[in-house]
Amino acid sequence: xxxxxxxxxxxxxxxxxxxxxxxxxxxxxxxxxxxxxxxxxxxxxxxxxxxxxxxxxxxxxxxxxxxxxxxxxxxxxxxxxxxxxxxxxxxxxxxxxxxxxxxxxxxxxxxxxxxxxxxxxxxxxxxxxxxxxxxxxxxxxxxxxxxxxxxxxxxxxxxxxxxxxxxxxxxxxxxxxx
Amino acid sequence: xxxxxxxxxxxxxxxxxxxxxxxxxxxxxxxxxxxxxxxxxxxxxxxxxxxxxxxxxxxxxxxxxxxxxxxxxxxxxxxxxxxxxxxxxxxxxxxxxxxxxxxxxxxxxxxxxxxxxxxxxxxxxxxxxxxxxxxxxxxxxxxxxxxxxxxxxxxxxxxxxxxxxxxxxxxxxxxxxx
Numbered sequence: 001x002x003x004x005x006x007x008x009x010x011x012x013x014x015x016x017x018x019x020x021x022x023x024x025x026x027x028x029x030x031x032x033x034x035x036x037x038x039x040x041x042x043x044x045x046x047x048x049x050x051x052x053x054x055x056x057x058x059x060x061x062x063x064x065x066x067x068x069x070x071x072x073x074x075x076x077x078x079x080x081x082x083x084x085x086x087x088x089x090x091x092x093x094x095x096x097x098x099x100x101x102x103x104x105x106x107x108x109x110x111x112x113x114x115x116x117x118x119x120x121x122x123x124x125x126x127x128x129x130x131x132x133x134x135x136x137x138x139x140x141x142x143x144x145x146x147x148x149x150x151x152x153x154x155x156x157x158x159x160x161x162x163x164x165x166x167x168x169x170x171x172x173x174x175x176x177x178x
Numbered sequence: 179x180x181x182x183x184x185x186x187x188x189x190x191x192x193x194x195x196x197x198x199x200x201x202x203x204x205x206x207x208x209x210x211x212x213x214x215x216x217x218x219x220x221x222x223x224x225x226x227x228x229x230x231x232x233x234x235x236x237x238x239x240x241x242x243x244x245x246x247x248x249x250x251x252x253x254x255x256x257x258x259x260x261x262x263x264x265x266x267x268x269x270x271x272x273x274x275x276x277x278x279x280x281x282x283x284x285x286x287x288x289x290x291x292x293x294x295x296x297x298x299x300x301x302x303x304x305x306x307x308x309x310x311x312x313x314x315x316x317x318x319x320x321x322x323x324x325x326x327x328x329x330x331x332x333x334x335x336x337x338x339x340x341x342x343x344x345x346x347x348x349x350x351x352x353x354x355x356x
Contacts, residue, residue: 129321129337130318130321130322130325130337132341133314133315133318133321133337133340133341133344134276134315134318136311136314136344136348137272137311137314137315137318137344140311140314140344140347140348140351141311141312141315143351144265144310144311144312144347148219148262148265148266149219149223151262152215152216152219152262155209155212155215155216155262156212156216158212159212159213159216162212
């Protein structure tokens with residue numbers, strides 16, 4: 001306690017009136033003592049303890065109207081949100097995401113070029129592309145021709161096999177030459 | 179208990195095997211008539227040698243005429259000649275168009291007629307044919323003719339298509355080399 005209180009060294013009883021610690025007069029005495037000390041210090045901690053003791057002796061009750069108001073507020077705060085109120089939040093997020101995606105696509109889209117900038121092969125590139133492709137063909141063609149010839153040979157072999165098989169079958173069926 | 183699993187396991191295995199075979203054959207259509215493919219390959223080979231000789235003699239007109247005559251023959255369908263038949267046709271048409279572009283004064287034809295010849299040579303299923311340099315060259319030549327006609331956007335598309343094919347082929351060759 002930072003403030004003053006009745007002198008506890010006196011032989012006189014602490015509360016001569018027979019009052020208990022919960023006697024409201026104690027608060028007056030505390031404030032009077034503080035005033036005697038020139039208002040220095042604080043008696044609030046002691047008063048808080050006093051009010052706690054008062055409440056323990058006779059608990060304060062809320063007025064019925066006040067109690068109803070508090071419970072009403074609690075009910076409103078804890079009641080589940082109906083589906084039709086939640087719906088916007090369900091749809092807003094995906095719709096916002098889709099809108100953002102569309103925005104990104106629109107922003108990323110190359111701006112339409114004027115007609116004068118329509119795809120056009122530069123004069124310098126004209127021969128270059130055609131020549132480049134012709135050079136690539138010259139490089140790839142020999143191997144491709146060899147590949148075609150090899151595959152045709154395979155087909156020729158298969159065909160020869162089929163013809164021989166057919167000849168043998170016909171020879172067996174018709175008796176063939178003696 | 180074990181017999182319960184046999185049927186599903188066999189069915190699964192057959193399905194997986196069929197799928198793998200299908201994938202392996204995708205884009206590699208074999209000739210249904212190997213005789214047609216072999217005959218075509220022989221004819222094309224002979225004509226190429228003939229054209230080589232004519233060009234060595236400086237007779238571009240005869241070379242172009244020989245290839246035009248070859249062009250007018252009846253080509254086997256993709257089913258009969260397979261992908262190889264398609265490649266052989268693309269090779270012949272590519273050589274013809276190359277000569278036409280290199281010697282525009284010999285038996286001149288319009289760009290429109292040249293484009294028509296290229297489309298006729300490519301056919302409608304050229305994108306399904308196994309990637310090869312002959313198809314890529316014919317597509318590139320299409321780009322060249324389109325470019326001559328000022329259709330730069332389409333020409334660029336054709337060039338890029340041909341470059342993609344060649345890139346695939348070069349990667350395959352590099353992979354085989356390693």
